[in-house]
Amino acid sequence: MKxxxxxxxxxxxxxxxxxxxxxxxxxLGVGMGVDGIGMEVALPIGSFVDVRAxxxxxxxxxxxxxxEVPVPEHPGYAAGGNVNVPLTLRLGNNSGRLLFNFYxxxxxxxxITAGVFLGSPRFLRGTLNNMPEDYNTxxxxxxxxxxxxxxxxxEAALCAxxxxxxxxxxxxxxxxxxxxxxxxxxxISWSVDLGVQYQGKASLRANGEGLTGRIKQVPxxxxxxxxxGKMEQYLAYTSFWPTLQFHLYVxxx
Numbered sequence: 001m002k003x004x005x006x007x008x009x010x011x012x013x014x015x016x017x018x019x020x021x022x023x024x025x026x027x028l029g030v031g032m033g034v035d036g037i038g039m040e041v042a043l044p045i046g047s048f049v050d051v052r053a054x055x056x057x058x059x060x061x062x063x064x065x066x067x068e069v070p071v072p073e074h075p076g077y078a079a080g081g082n083v084n085v086p087l088t089l090r091l092g093n094n095s096g097r098l099l100f101n102f103y104x105x106x107x108x109x110x111x112i113t114a115g116v117f118l119g120s121p122r123f124l125r126g127t128l129n130n131m132p133e134d135y136n137t138x139x140x141x142x143x144x145x146x147x148x149x150x151x152x153x154x155e156a157a158l159c160a161x162x163x164x165x166x167x168x169x170x171x172x173x174x175x176x177x178x179x180x181x182x183x184x185x186x187x188i189s190w191s192v193d194l195g196v197q198y199q200g201k202a203s204l205r206a207n208g209e210g211l212t213g214r215i216k217q218v219p220x221x222x223x224x225x226x227x228x229g230k231m232e233q234y235l236a237y238t239s240f241w242p243t244l245q246f247h248l249y250v251x252x253x
Contacts, residue, residue, distance in 0.1 A: 031247035042181035060090035145208025
């Protein structure tokens, strides 16, 4: 992260030293990708760098349904019998971003991208359906907070904070791409990028209600929900989250 910031600062200084024009154009972009649909603004820093800032939301319209996920028949009693319930996973990351495109070859569209994604730690939404009746009434006690199902449906989320905190994620990003966010000789331009976000260790979280009525997102461990025990072996693979983006830009001036 420090190296990326140092490269950005060095490039900025060299652009001024070379007499290059800085922030002399502005592009507005719309895009879609793994991080959802969103908008960006982009400005050039000389001839070799574009800076991009934007925000994306992911409504989770597309999901993958996994069948026969085992959960304890009675909440908090993993030693008892299990029932198999369907689990649906959907992309669910809403985030801002500050990215720098570096163009190492003059006049070429190939670029290297470095920066950060900022915002919600959530990156996947999970829905457990057909939960046993006890989850609607008794619920699951997690550190004094009651996690309950509603009409047999329990909502949860896979969360990771990168180098941020539990409530605000900071995820460093590096990637490769083709295209330019700002083209001096064209009004319309496009860009496609493929890279990875560093997310760190992921956890399964759900909203729980405390004795005072306070709602808090609490982590669910393998001892509290047996289904997580089978998921934990896969969570390590999400430390580096692949990110594919496509953007279409209009140069405003």
